[in-house]
Amino acid sequence: MRVACPIRHPSAKFIHMLIARFAISAISILSLGGTITIASPAPNRPASIESHEAPRTEQADRTSESQGSEVQPDTAPASPIVKSRTVRVGFQTMEGQAAPNSAELWFTADHGRTWTKAHDATLESGAVRCALPGDGEYGLFLVLHNDAGPSSDAPKPGIAPQTFIRVDATSPEVQLLSLAADPDFPVNREVHLRWRAADAALADRPVAIDWRTEASKTYRRIADGLPDISAYRWTVPGEVSGRVEIRLTARDRAGNVGQYVSDRLLITADGARVRGAEESAAGRDLADSRAAVEGIGVKNPLLAPAEPIPAERLTPAGEPDAGATRVDVKTSRDAKKRFDLGTYHRLRGEYDLAVVRLREALKLDPNMVDAWHDLGGILILQGRQEDAERAFKTALAKAPQHVPSLRGLALVQARRGDYNSARKTLDDVLAASPDDVEGLLASGDVALFSGDRESAREAWTRAAAHAASDPDARRRAEKRLELYPPRPAVAAP
DSSP: OOOOOOOOOOOHHHHHHHHHSOOBOOOOEEETTEEEOOBOOOTTOOOEEEESSOOBOOOOOBOOOOTTOBOOTTOOOOOOEESOSEEEEEOOBOTTOOOOSEEEEEEESSTTSSOEEOTTOEEETTEEEEEOSSSEEEEEEEEEEETTEESSOOOOTTBOOSEEEEEOOOOOEEEEEEEEEOTTHHHHOEEEEEEEEEOTTEEEEEEEEEEEETTOSSOEEEEEEEOSEEEEEEEOOTTOOEEEEEEEEEEETTSOEEEEEEEEEEEETTEEEEOSSOOOGGGSOGGGOOOOSOOOOSSOOOOOOOOOOOHHHHSOTTOOOTTOOOOOHHHHHHHHHHHHHHHHHHHTTOHHHHHHHHHHHHHHOTTOHHHHHHHHHHHHHTTOHHHHHHHHHHHHHHOTTOHHHHHHHHHHHHHTTOHHHHHHHHHHHHHHOTTOHHHHHHHHHHHHHTTOHHHHHHHHHHHHHTOTTOHHHHHHHHHHHHHSOOOOOOOOO
């Protein structure tokens, strides 16, 4: 299917130009599954972009710029997302013109500051095919030739692209953070799962959970339409026994699917157990359960386990916090009990109850920085970004260099697209703890989202170098460096 935009009657001046030059008449985005219009028609614009995979729409109608307009780098046009690096740029020419006999396709990765000619561009019937270098957003500029001449001059630095496309051939990364049988499994047959999924462009509510037994070849759905970071309590059917395989899948906007498969769950007549090192979160000793929400998302690894904070770090000696409230020993112990109960509910995925208990703890002891941080992390999981931001800022008002709360605040800022603020907050993280691996990973991610791949790679490289004692963090840093290699040198036009 092709959607074409109506063409206005050309003026006399434009008619003269058509006689002298070849012209392109319309612009739209094509896929094998149909056509998505992304701009109004304009002379010398490519008609369509076609990928071997249908693009998932992440675009809105936008007014096309006139050919030769200067770049406005701060205005990033919405782009269709495709998962094939080989694309076809379709075109329509003005009625009555001879067909083109050659074509040039130019692309830019920096909104027209520099241009590269695609040397493998192949002219086909109504389209030009080429392969783009890799994942990322590209501006495209098509120049067609026939005996009347070119449709336009080749683009020079500062010329705006005719259209944009985002290539995403990378599948989401999915991690199973915990898998545990409920302590009362013989009664309720509940299994608790926690996960996170990450990608540069995750779909909305992208996660699905499936299961199957060793004897079955077919997966059965547990739930779908789940958030990228969340928890789920699955009631295992009564007839199921033996080893159970659980599969988590996540989809991004381009249609790539990543998955994580675990076969560690064993259902027996006496109950259920999970093989391996993962322990039941619900069965942990509350006295040791002071960790806050664990690192959230590969693309936003900003929340990490809270560190025990010595009292002297909360309030400098001889300089009491103006907003501090004196708390007696008994009240402090009661607050700690509420905090531990909040941690217990959080680890079970009972976030509403966890919020209630943490707020009770903070009412008793407003200076409990760990509780403010944990509260912020849970509010993020519930999608309450503004409330989470207030919680992190309250923690930082009491302990300005509390690294986990700084990471949490940066996560909130990044999620709302305020990358400048997120970068400044992460600078504070690294000023307080220069070798903080999660801070370095997050700093690189935010730099990437801001379009600064060089700074992103520098931060990830530092993270990998400092992650000798954390194999998971090192793997995540190396994975980012693999997915986002240095940009190729730009050839002169």
